[in-house]
Amino acid sequence: MSDLPHRLREALHAASFTYDTVAEVLGARAHDALARNETTPGVRRTAGGSPLETLVRLFLLQRPVPAADAAAALPGLVDRLAAEGILEQSVGEVAARLDVRPYATDAGGTAAELWVVSDLTPGLDGGPQRVGAEHVLGISSASTSLAQLTLRDPVARSLDLGTGCGVQALHLATHSTSVVATDVNPRALRIARFNAALNDVADRVEVRDGSFFEPVRGEEYDLIATNPPFVISPATGERLVYRDSGLPGDRVVEDIVRAAPRHLTPGGWCQVLANWVITRDRPWDERLSGWLDDGCDALVVQREVVDPAQYVELWLKDAGHHGGPGYAERYDTWLSWFDEQGVEAIGFGWVNLRRRTEAGPPARELLDWPYDVEQPVAPAIGAWGDAADAVADGIGPDARLVVRPDVQQETVGAPGAEDPSTVVLRQQRGLRRARRADTVEAALVGACDGDLTVGQVLDALAVLLDRDPAETRTTYLPVVGELVAEGFLEPA
Numbered sequence: 001m002s003d004l005p006h007r008l009r010e011a012l013h014a015a016s017f018t019y020d021t022v023a024e025v026l027g028a029r030a031h032d033a034l035a036r037n038e039t040t041p042g043v044r045r046t047a048g049g050s051p052l053e054t055l056v057r058l059f060l061l062q063r064p065v066p067a068a069d070a071a072a073a074l075p076g077l078v079d080r081l082a083a084e085g086i087l088e089q090s091v092g093e094v095a096a097r098l099d100v101r102p103y104a105t106d107a108g109g110t111a112a113e114l115w116v117v118s119d120l121t122p123g124l125d126g127g128p129q130r131v132g133a134e135h136v137l138g139i140s141s142a143s144t145s146l147a148q149l150t151l152r153d154p155v156a157r158s159l160d161l162g163t164g165c166g167v168q169a170l171h172l173a174t175h176s177t178s179v180v181a182t183d184v185n186p187r188a189l190r191i192a193r194f195n196a197a198l199n200d201v202a203d204r205v206e207v208r209d210g211s212f213f214e215p216v217r218g219e220e221y222d223l224i225a226t227n228p229p230f231v232i233s234p235a236t237g238e239r240l241v242y243r244d245s246g247l248p249g250d251r252v253v254e255d256i257v258r259a260a261p262r263h264l265t266p267g268g269w270c271q272v273l274a275n276w277v278i279t280r281d282r283p284w285d286e287r288l289s290g291w292l293d294d295g296c297d298a299l300v301v302q303r304e305v306v307d308p309a310q311y312v313e314l315w316l317k318d319a320g321h322h323g324g325p326g327y328a329e330r331y332d333t334w335l336s337w338f339d340e341q342g343v344e345a346i347g348f349g350w351v352n353l354r355r356r357t358e359a360g361p362p363a364r365e366l367l368d369w370p371y372d373v374e375q376p377v378a379p380a381i382g383a384w385g386d387a388a389d390a391v392a393d394g395i396g397p398d399a400r401l402v403v404r405p406d407v408q409q410e411t412v413g414a415p416g417a418e419d420p421s422t423v424v425l426r427q428q429r430g431l432r433r434a435r436r437a438d439t440v441e442a443a444l445v446g447a448c449d450g451d452l453t454v455g456q457v458l459d460a461l462a463v464l465l466d467r468d469p470a471e472t473r474t475t476y477l478p479v480v481g482e483l484v485a486e487g488f489l490e491p492a
Helices: 004-014 019-035 040-045 051-060 067-073 078-083 141-149 167-173 186-198 251-263 284-289 308-318 327-340 378-393 439-447 454-464 469-485
Strands: 087-090 093-096 098-105 112-119 155-161 176-183 205-209 221-226 264-279 296-306 343-355 364-368 401-403 407-412 422-427 434-437 489-491
Touching (some): 004 098, 051 067, 051 093, 067 078, 078 087, 093 098, 155 167, 176 186, 221 251, 284 364, 296 378, 308 327, 343 378, 378 469, 378 489, 439 469
Parallel strands (some): 176 205, 296 364
Antiparallel strands (some): 296 343, 401 489, 407 422
């Protein structure tokens, strides 16, 4: 590749075109407005003509700028960027044809300033939202969600499956020795390569052309992260590559979940942002359990459930069809197809797979959890894996456990009552789980400080509560395993 990405990076650095400085020059009001696709407040804040203001207007607000201002902000680069298709020139003005956006990340615990090139944001200021079949999506809520989900431990080899503009590959490059990024969209491949060079990680990111796992046949990775084209829609021939796989139903997610274990190193993780069908005659978790390989531990979290009508409206608006010709017909076709397929709802969530390193039954949890979680949630996913290992090693009466520091106990009862009617253990961090506890369970958690073994704690509680010690152990040792697996207790 030419030196253009390197020279563009130097110009962006020189103009201080970073996430924090852009937020500062825009101010809170204009910054929030831009997040809503409204640019007028931002235009009012960037009238000074400085290189930073020029770049904000040009790329983020999608406004033409005077040619002289563009030349000052991008010295010696305007003609070359136009030839590359990033800018276009007219008499006295320069406009953006692609978006160049500053992006801040602390992936891997190291703060980094990145820049992401993608297609322009559609629908600014209420304008047309139609996008082409090969549209290359930029930073979105989905890409941010996957970035927050993805584990950031140092690894040797990572795979970004369906890279798009390459933003996940940029994240992975901060903590991976090498990254492979795949896609079928030729425009996405070109932009992803440019972004790798722009962010000085081209030596660690290899971009390959091909569908799903085809370009990496026979290869294994320590970490796979993917935001696949998971939109569930009828095969009408209208396909947007960044969101539509061309496969029926939720087959694209199922195929990835089934195939991923063959591409993981022992102990390696695959993390998928996904949609799945919820049918009228089968619970969602039972259906997804059938996709899971016995050689992998699996944590599947359903974060949101929407009805078919909401789902159709969401994606028709995303494609710019809302209010346009044929909108009602498309809506009816899609909804009719859902009815024919027996679809009751659509689930949004995460699939986390970890290839086992030892024989034995896999750890499995399919959790319906629409509640608030701590972001980034990746450390909680890693902690789940650690807890699964601890349970697999055995949580017996000789184990010494401690209560996790963020766990708090909530009690509910009538004023003046001697004992609460309800005790809830609640995590303040991570997944922020909550669990109702009986008297023994609450007392057990409170007594776990690592000094006594679990057996000693249970025996003491049996005496204190006038219970049979053997029966107390039999009843509550399995509960201790649950408390460890769910993250309320951990090995001392």
